[in-house]
Amino acid sequence: MSLLVRSALLCVAMGFCCSVYGQDSTPAQVDAGSTIHVSTKFVVLDAEVENKKTGNLIGALKPDDFLLSEDGVPQQITYFSHDQLPLSVVFLFDLTETVRPALASLAGGAREVLNHLKPQDEVAVMVFSSHAKLLQGFTTDRSLAADAIGKASSMKSSEGTFIHESMYEAVDEAMKSTAPGGRKVLVWLTDGTANQENSHTRKIMGKEAPTYLHTKEEATASLLRSGVVVSALIDRTAETDAVMVAFFFVAHMGDIRKYADLTGGPVLNTSKKEVADRLAELIDQLRGRYTLGYKPTNVKPDGTFCKLELRLKPDVYGGLPDKQDVVVRTRTGYFR
Structure with missing residues (x-):
């Protein structure tokens, strides 16, 4: 059994972690406290959206407000929550x-x-x-x-x-x-x-x-x-x-x-x-961080480092502070 598969089974047994691999269907939205079932290769990341001038977090964002890419390839967000997970x-x-x-x-x-x-x-x-x-x-x-x-x-x-x-x-x-x-x-x-x-x-x-x-x-x-x-x-x-x-x-x-x-x-x-x-x-x-999940469309060998980029869609800034004052913080990438 490969290290990746062993890590996958451990993650599923323990619940939910930021980069998760399992063997079920792609997860739908879940309520607070629900178990998240993960897909063959499913990646989850936390993100903070902040007004860096004031230090205040920006809440009330929706999945469609974000643009997510892996190694430059756009990805579809299929799991999204905000302050639901312990x-x-x-x-x-x-x-x-x-x-x-x-x-x-x-x-x-x-x-x-x-x-x-x-x-x-x-x-x-x-x-x-x-x-x-x-x-x-x-x-x-x-x-x-x-x-x-x-x-x-x-x-x-x-x-x-x-x-x-x-x-x-x-x-x-x-x-x-x-x-x-x-x-x-x-x-x-x-x-x-x-x-x-x-x-x-x-x-x-x-x-x-x-x-x-x-x-x-x-x-x-x-x-x-x-x-x-x-x-x-x-x-x-x-x-x-x-x-x-x-x-x-x-x-x-x-x-x-x-x-x-x-x-x-x-x-x-x-x-x-x-x-x-x-x-x-x-x-x-x-x-106050958002939790987002997606099933990668890129095919990469195990052990490959995949670079992540998460940002807000341009039209979201209309209801937010000046664009230059908004920062999205998340992890830089993950290993498959």
Whole structure:
């Protein structure tokens, strides 16, 4: 059995993921909570439509308002929903030294935002530095999630941030979602910094890292195959700025944003005083995404990367803000 077929059967068994392959008929519209039956090769993606000037999401759009193409070939949208599917959220707390001054406020915001979730949404809690560690698997029990977040707030690590390894492990955990049809999202609570992952940094700040470190390419491939959406709440501390100045040769910014861009996920900046509000805003943005599905018309061999483009039809802009202020965010593509 090929890897693609095995992934297909796993996706069908688990419910619904962003790139899905099964063996049933093409899905029709479904009500919230319904099981989505997928076709021989059926692709599903999340998309956010935002007024970038105001930051407000644009709702009330219909399937006919979108133009979707795969490798430049137009595709017909046959599944469409908006805020109907539950969220499977993985909160990931950065334990590195530069984040430590903000960790308590980040955890406090995460505990508070648990009440912002719907009852059917499930939560998992992880921490990360040179690798990711699971504190609480997916649960709808808010007390269990709150306890894990509280534990995370008191933890610390002398390790560096190996973001590619942590991303690979986080995606793997997100795929263990138990919610049928759940939209899988990673919410990284961090200052946005990362360290070079090589033999030198491993000796200095990666002593607890796994023997084999997954590369950026491996983490990216795993992410794009999974359909998981990456998002982040970034709190840049004074310690962050100091480290960036003193250790610029081993520390850098931007990796989380690049991963988020691949999936079309939101990244927001915050400060201690506004963590709860900004995190609630982030969750609202994740929930307010459209879900679209289609059966590809292109014939491509297994393992091929297919580039996606999603935009609004020109006539839709008549009832929207200025065209240049509207942005459609979705993942850049997927692997067959």
